[in-house]
Amino acid sequence: LAGTINTPGANRFMVTLGEKTEEIILDAGSYSTKDDYRVLVQDIQRKFDLKFGTGRVKVELGSGNNISFTTQNESLTLNNSGLDNGLGAIGFGDGATVKATYNRLSQIGITTGDYTENGKLYLDKDALQRALTEDPDGVVRLLTNYEEAKIYPEDQAYDVARKKAAEESSKGVFYKLHEIIAAEISIFTNKAGVTGTISSSTAIGQELLNFEDRIETYQDRLATEEDRLWNMFNSMETAINRMNTQLSYLQNMFGQMSGQ
Numbered sequence: 001l002a003g004t005i006n007t008p009g010a011n012r013f014m015v016t017l018g019e020k021t022e023e024i025i026l027d028a029g030s031y032s033t034k035d036d037y038r039v040l041v042q043d044i045q046r047k048f049d050l051k052f053g054t055g056r057v058k059v060e061l062g063s064g065n066n067i068s069f070t071t072q073n074e075s076l077t078l079n080n081s082g083l084d085n086g087l088g089a090i091g092f093g094d095g096a097t098v099k100a101t102y103n104r105l106s107q108i109g110i111t112t113g114d115y116t117e118n119g120k121l122y123l124d125k126d127a128l129q130r131a132l133t134e135d136p137d138g139v140v141r142l143l144t145n146y147e148e149a150k151i152y153p154e155d156q157a158y159d160v161a162r163k164k165a166a167e168e169s170s171k172g173v174f175y176k177l178h179e180i181i182a183a184e185i186s187i188f189t190n191k192a193g194v195t196g197t198i199s200s201s202t203a204i205g206q207e208l209l210n211f212e213d214r215i216e217t218y219q220d221r222l223a224t225e226e227d228r229l230w231n232m233f234n235s236m237e238t239a240i241n242r243m244n245t246q247l248s249y250l251q252n253m254f255g256q257m258s259g260q
Contacts, residue, residue: 015077016075017052017075017076020052024048025047026043041060045058056071056072058070102131102141108139109123109130109131110124143172144172146167146172146175
C-alpha cells in the first residue's frame with residue numbers, strides 16, 4: 001500500500017511513481033454511492049495506466065470510500081499539501097453533489113484550463129445561455145443551493161448522520177467555495193496572524209516574539225559589556241593620572257637635587 005487519499009479532497013494532484021511525475025485530474029462529478037465510487041476508481045485506474053503504463057499501479061476502493069494505490073515495489077507519492085489543498089478543494093468543490101438538473105460546472109459552460117494555469121476558469125457563453133434557457137432554477141441551485149439539516153432531540157445517531165450527509169450534498173458551488181476559502185483564511189491566519197498585530201498564538205507571531213526576546217537579551221549583554229569597558233577605561237584613566245602625579249613629583253625632586 002503506497003498511499004491513500006479521500007477523493008473529495010481534490011480533483012487535481014501530482015503523482016510521482018519511481019522517478020516519473022505526472023498530473024492526474026479527476027473528473028468532477030457526483031460520487032455519493034458505491035457505484036459512483038466504483039466508476040471513479042475505474043476512471044483513475046485508466047488514467048494511471050495511461051500516464052505510467054498498464055499494471056504499474058493498482059487502484060482499489062477501500063473502506064470509508066477511500067481509494068488505495070498499490071505498486072510493485074515502487075515508491076508512490078501524492079502531492080497534496082499547503083495551498084494545493086485549498087486550490088484542489090476549490091477545484092473539486094464544484095457542486096458535484098447538488099441533486100439538481102446540473103451537478104457540474106462544466107454542464108453550464110464553466111471549465112478549468114491546464115494545471116499550469118493555477119485554476120483559471122473559462123466560460124462558454126453559449127453553453128451558459130443554453131443552460132439558463134433550459135433550466136434557470138437548476139443553474140441557481142447548482143450555484144447557491146443549501147438545505148440545512150433539521151436535527152431533533154429524539155433523532156437517533158444514524159438519523160443525524162443521514163441528515164448531515166443530505167445537508168452536505170445539498171450545498172451549491174458558491175456555498176462550498178465560501179466554506180473552503182474561509183477555512184484556508186483561518187489556516188493562514190492561525191499561522192501568520194492578522195495584519196498589524198503580533199500574537200503568540202500564531203506560528204510566525206511566536207517566532208517574531210522569540211526574535212524580540214533574543215534582541216532584548218543581546219541588548220542587555222551589550223549594555224553590560226559597555227559598562228565593563230567604561231569602568232575599565234575609568235580605572236585606566238585614574239591609574240594614568242596617578243602615574244603622572246608621581247612622575248611630576250619625581251621630576252621636581254630630581255630638579256631640586258640637581259640645583260644643589
